Each structure stands twice: as C-alpha cells, then as structure tokens.
Amino acid sequence: MSSEALLAVEGVSKRFGGLVANQDVTLRLERGEIRGLIGPNGAGKTTLINLISGEESPSAGEVRLEGRSLLGIPPFQRARRGLLRTFQVPRLFGTMTVRENLLLPYLALGGRDRRAGRRRSDELLERSGLARLAEEPARHLSGGQQALLQLVAGFMCDGLRCYLLDEPFAGVNPLIKETMIDLIRDHNRRWSTVFLIVSHEMPVIRELCSRVTVLAAGRVLFEGTMEEVARSREVVDAYLGREWTP
Amino acid sequence: MWLAVSPGLLAQFTLAGLMMGVLYALMALGITFIYGVMKTINWAMGEFYMIGSFVQYLIVSHLLGPDLWWLALPATAASVFVLGMLVQRLLLRPMFVGGVERRDEYATVITIALLLLLRSLAAVINGPYQHTPGSHLPDVTLGPLSVPGAEVAAAVVGVLVLGLFFLLLHRTWPGLALRAAAQNRIGVQTAGVDLLRLDMVAFGIGVSLAAVAGGLLAPVYLVYPTNGAVATTKGFEIIVIGGLGSIWGALVGGLLLGLAEALGSALIAPAYQNAYGFLLLILLLLIRPIGLFGERARVV
Incomplete structure (x- = not known):
C-alpha cells in the first residue's frame, strides 16, 4: 500500500445520541479503484457516505482526500476538491431542464465557459441516451432516468477525483443499469477516478468492483475481493442469519 | 349600479389596476423569492420598501433633482442590495451555520425584531415628517382618466425590472444556482455551490425588489417611517393569493390584487379600496387554500 491513499477514512465513528451508526471505520481507496460498499440494511453505509461527503461530521476520526484532511470542510468545498456524491433518492432540480441539471455542477465546480459546458453536456447526454430529453424538466424523467441523470451530473465536473454512489442502481431497469456501468467504467479508465459504490446488487458489484468492503452494525466486517x-x-452470517447453510 | 360604469371607463380602471399591480408584484416577488431560496419569511420586507423610498427621496432631493429620478433608482436598488446582504450575513446566516433547530421561528423572531428596529430608527432619525421627492413628469390621460406621470413611470419601470429579474434568473449563472437552490438546498451544495453566499445574494436581491417598489412609489405616495406597513400587508396578501414560494403566483397575484382594488373602487366604492384585496383573498382561500400556484410539497 502506498504512503497516502486517494481517499482515506481513518478510525471514523459516528454516534447519534445512544445509537452508534459507525464505529472505528477505516477505509483506504487507491487511485483508480472501484470499491463496493455492501452490508445489511442499517449497517451504516449511508452514514459513512454522509461522513465522507460532509453532510455529517464524525464523532471521532477523520477523512482525508489526497492526503489533506477534510475536517470541518463543508460539502460544497469537498465537491470543489473533486469529491462528489449521489443520493439514494436522486436530488435533482425538478423544474429545471435535464441540461440545466448538468450545467449547474459544471458551472459551480469551476467551469466558466458556458459553451464548453454545453458541448460536454451534449456528449454525456448522447452517451447516456438522454439526448432527446435534454430540454425536458427533470421531474418528467422516470426513476431510472433520474438516477442516471444524477450520476451523469458528476461527470460534468473536470476535477472529479472520487465519486461516492449511494445505491445508484436501486429500481433502475437493466438497460439503464448497463449504461450506468459503462459510464462508470469508462470514466474510471480514462481519469483513474475512484468510485465507492453502495449497493445491494451483488452481480453489479461483482462486475465493477475489484474489492469490496462489508459493513455490519457500523463496523468493517470484512474487506476483500467478491469471491473472498x-x-x-x-x-454470510451477517446477511442471512446463522441458521443458513449453503 | 353595475351598469353605471361605461365599458370605456371600466377599461381605464382595469389598466390603472394592472399598473398598480405591477408594483404590488415587485413587493410580493421579493418575499416569495427570499422564501423560495432560504425557506424563511422576511417579515421586515416593508421596512426595506421604506428604506428604498427614503434613499430615493434623499438622492433625488439632495443630489440629482426630480428629472434624474431614473438615475437615482439603480443607486437605491444597489444600496439596499448591499444593506440586505449585510443584514443576511449578520442576522440570518447564524441560523444556517449554528445548527438552529427551529429556523422558521428564529427567522420570524429576527425579522420582526428587525422590522421594529428599522421602523423605530427611521422615526428617531426622521421625526414625524412626511416627504416627497416630487416629480416633473406630466400627467398621462388614459381616456377619461388622468393618471399622474410618476405612477405611469413607476409601472413602466416596474415591468422593466420584472423583465430584468427574469433575465437574471433564466439567463445567468447565479440565476441558475438560485433556481436550483429554491428546489433543493442539499442538492445544490453537493453540486458545489456555496449556499451560504448564495443566500446573501438572494436576500439582497429580494429586499432590493422591495426597495425598487419603494423608490418608484416615493413620488406617488409619501415618504415616511411607517410607509412600509401597507406595502408589507399587500405583499403578504398577494403571497396568500398566489401561493408561497411561487414566482408566477407573485406576479399573477400582484396583478389580481391591483385589479380587484381598481375594479372594486370603480364598481362599488373607492372608500373600501383596501378591503377588496382581502375579499379576493378570502374567496380564494375558500376555493383553493394553497393559493393559485401553491404547492403542497415540493416533489423532485
């Protein structure tokens, strides 16, 4: 392991009153890695994503991006450092057009040339199959298309280093899922972007992720390849209870 | 009694009502815009109208003279914009960074306190006097109706300002960010927008819309420390009619209120001018309690 990972989560804990959502979680993602984050419901996966993206602040421990601590850095500044995320329920801007939904992060994250932003959005809309919906309000999109649009919005950012995806494939039809997988792979190959993907869809995780971290009851239970x-x-016990035998 | 008014006269009153409606809409737009972005209501809106009318009066009477009123207006808008940003930074921003749990209550207490402070300050500094910047604009005859030139000018410039506001919102980058923030405050931060700074800008723009209304109406009505009270009342009437947080609601509601007042005055009696708006409001609440363009909940 190199001296400093691109994204380093060091001994992070998060308590909500008496409830421990994350307990001493340590995670290191190297440049170019696509990591799966799995675990039963209530394992603290979304909380961990929130701690990394800055929506929540840890009770203990810290998160570092490219060696720099993110302690006390608000979400928008993390985004400007190239740390973006998606939400389980897509947080789009419903009455704004699909294209405007893409231009917003582009302009907010340092792109000042509207024309270049338009070209980039054209290209991404084409590749994601949303081109004919470019001028539609985002709320007219289906759930799967919204999830896709949310994912694509992050790719508008030039400096994207690390992309946290919270259940990106939930409720998405196979065709769009395929598109999403292609887009993630392609971006990862071209820019060595790190992905941390929370998902219950094991086949997709197996297809995309070289390594997987398993979270259970707020702790890291296991880390390794999908086969391991x-x-x-x-x-298996954590997921299915102890009675289960193969 | 209904037929006592000729169609021609009715048309004049309609036009006069729409003209006043434009200025009401400015006021309401400011309230609804600030609410839309910050999700808090600025109860001190009328006081920014008052400050706008005073600034306009001071610039016109001491610096530029009544002929250059149009030059004073941008200065009025700009100075109140800066004042609004300062007020937001000092008084309202803490509730977004300090983890205040009941923001609505916090904002209500703060802005009502601000209302009292500004109104009392104006009374202390100005005393009980009423002023007018005056106007050299000639009266405009609309059929049988003669309308003060300043009123026509106010309506025309009001339309221009509304147009500018829409251009800002739909053609510029801050406009895009403001529209996005109005829909999803968390999403917009994840997209990399500095929401705390955007809030300052939104508040500044909102209160400067009220100041523009105050500046435009300074020669029509008088300038005095409590002249914001009427503006506040009308602004919130419109918000209830149009629906809170809706830009179109503010526009249509403003025009409707102007119309209701003008037509009520023409057809029934001018003495109850301020009551017609409330009548419209009560009727609307019976039929559509969320307002014309109101939403029960925002759906993404």
Whole structure:
C-alpha cells in the first residue's frame, strides 16, 4: 500500500445520541479503484457516505482526500476538491431542464465557459441516451432516468477525483443499469477516478468492483475481493442469519 | 349600479389596476423569492420598501433633482442590495451555520425584531415628517382618466425590472444556482455551490425588489417611517393569493390584487379600496387554500 491513499477514512465513528451508526471505520481507496460498499440494511453505509461527503461530521476520526484532511470542510468545498456524491433518492432540480441539471455542477465546480459546458453536456447526454430529453424538466424523467441523470451530473465536473454512489442502481431497469456501468467504467479508465459504490446488487458489484468492503452494525466486517467475501462465513452470517447453510 | 360604469371607463380602471399591480408584484416577488431560496419569511420586507423610498427621496432631493429620478433608482436598488446582504450575513446566516433547530421561528423572531428596529430608527432619525421627492413628469390621460406621470413611470419601470429579474434568473449563472437552490438546498451544495453566499445574494436581491417598489412609489405616495406597513400587508396578501414560494403566483397575484382594488373602487366604492384585496383573498382561500400556484410539497 502506498504512503497516502486517494481517499482515506481513518478510525471514523459516528454516534447519534445512544445509537452508534459507525464505529472505528477505516477505509483506504487507491487511485483508480472501484470499491463496493455492501452490508445489511442499517449497517451504516449511508452514514459513512454522509461522513465522507460532509453532510455529517464524525464523532471521532477523520477523512482525508489526497492526503489533506477534510475536517470541518463543508460539502460544497469537498465537491470543489473533486469529491462528489449521489443520493439514494436522486436530488435533482425538478423544474429545471435535464441540461440545466448538468450545467449547474459544471458551472459551480469551476467551469466558466458556458459553451464548453454545453458541448460536454451534449456528449454525456448522447452517451447516456438522454439526448432527446435534454430540454425536458427533470421531474418528467422516470426513476431510472433520474438516477442516471444524477450520476451523469458528476461527470460534468473536470476535477472529479472520487465519486461516492449511494445505491445508484436501486429500481433502475437493466438497460439503464448497463449504461450506468459503462459510464462508470469508462470514466474510471480514462481519469483513474475512484468510485465507492453502495449497493445491494451483488452481480453489479461483482462486475465493477475489484474489492469490496462489508459493513455490519457500523463496523468493517470484512474487506476483500467478491469471491473472498462470498466465501466468508461471517459475512454470510451477517446477511442471512446463522441458521443458513449453503 | 353595475351598469353605471361605461365599458370605456371600466377599461381605464382595469389598466390603472394592472399598473398598480405591477408594483404590488415587485413587493410580493421579493418575499416569495427570499422564501423560495432560504425557506424563511422576511417579515421586515416593508421596512426595506421604506428604506428604498427614503434613499430615493434623499438622492433625488439632495443630489440629482426630480428629472434624474431614473438615475437615482439603480443607486437605491444597489444600496439596499448591499444593506440586505449585510443584514443576511449578520442576522440570518447564524441560523444556517449554528445548527438552529427551529429556523422558521428564529427567522420570524429576527425579522420582526428587525422590522421594529428599522421602523423605530427611521422615526428617531426622521421625526414625524412626511416627504416627497416630487416629480416633473406630466400627467398621462388614459381616456377619461388622468393618471399622474410618476405612477405611469413607476409601472413602466416596474415591468422593466420584472423583465430584468427574469433575465437574471433564466439567463445567468447565479440565476441558475438560485433556481436550483429554491428546489433543493442539499442538492445544490453537493453540486458545489456555496449556499451560504448564495443566500446573501438572494436576500439582497429580494429586499432590493422591495426597495425598487419603494423608490418608484416615493413620488406617488409619501415618504415616511411607517410607509412600509401597507406595502408589507399587500405583499403578504398577494403571497396568500398566489401561493408561497411561487414566482408566477407573485406576479399573477400582484396583478389580481391591483385589479380587484381598481375594479372594486370603480364598481362599488373607492372608500373600501383596501378591503377588496382581502375579499379576493378570502374567496380564494375558500376555493383553493394553497393559493393559485401553491404547492403542497415540493416533489423532485
């Protein structure tokens, strides 16, 4: 392991009153890595994403991006450093057009040339199959298309270093899912962008992610390849209860 | 009694009502715009109208003279914009960074306190006097109706300002960010927008819309420390009619209120001018309690 990972989560804990959502979580993602983050419901996956993106602040521990601590840095500044995220329920701007939804992060994250932004959005809309919907209000899109648009919005950012995806494939039809996987792969290959993907869709995780981190009851239960995870007795127990036998 | 008014006269009153409606709409737009972005209501809106009318009066009477009123207006708008940004930074921003739990209550207390402070300050500094910047604009005859030139000018410039506002909102980058923030405050931060700074700008723009209304109406009505009270009342009447947070609601509601007042005055009796708006409001609440363009909840 190199001296400093692109994204380093160091001993992070988060308590909400008496509830411990994350306990001493440590995670290191190297440049170019696509990491899966899986675990049963209530394992603290979304909380961990919130802690990394800055929506929540940790009770203990810290998060570093390219070696620099993100302690006390608000979400918009993390975004400007290239740390973006998506939400389980897409946070789009419903009455704004699909294209405007893409131009917003482009302009907010340092792109000042509207024409270049338009070209970029044209290209991404074409590749994601949303081109004919470019001038539609985003709220007219189907759930899957909204999830896709949300993902694509992050790709408008030139300086994207690390992209946190919270359940990007939930409720998305297979065709759009394929498009999303292609876009993620392509961006990762071209720019060595790090992805941390929370998902319950094991086939997709297996396809995309070289390594997987398993979270259970707020702690890191296991880390390894998908094959190792599938063989791990404790992971299977955590997911299915102890009665289950293969 | 209904037929006592000729169609021609009715048309004149309609036009006069729409003209006043434009200025009401400016006021309401400021309220609804600030609410739309910050999700808090600025109860001190009328006081920014008052400050706008005073600034306009001071610039016109001490610096430029009544002929250059149109030059004073941008200065009025700009100075109140800066004042608004300062007020937002000092008084309202803490509720977004300090983890205040009940923002609505906080904003209500703060802006009502601000209302009292500004009104009392104006009374202390100005005393009980009433002023007018005066106007050299000739009266305009609309059919049988003679309208003061300043009133026509106010309506025309009001339309221009509304146009500028829409251009800003739909053709510029800050406009895009403001529209986005109005829909999703969390999403806009994730997209990299500095929301705390955007709030300052939104508040500045909102109160400067009120100041523009105050500046434009300074020669029509008088300038005095409590002249914002009427403006506030009308502004909030419109918000209820049009629906809170709706830009179109503010526009249509403003024009409707102007119309209701003008037609009520023409057809029934001018003495109850201020009551017709409330009548319209009560009727509308019976039929559509969320206002013309109101939304029960924002759906993304």
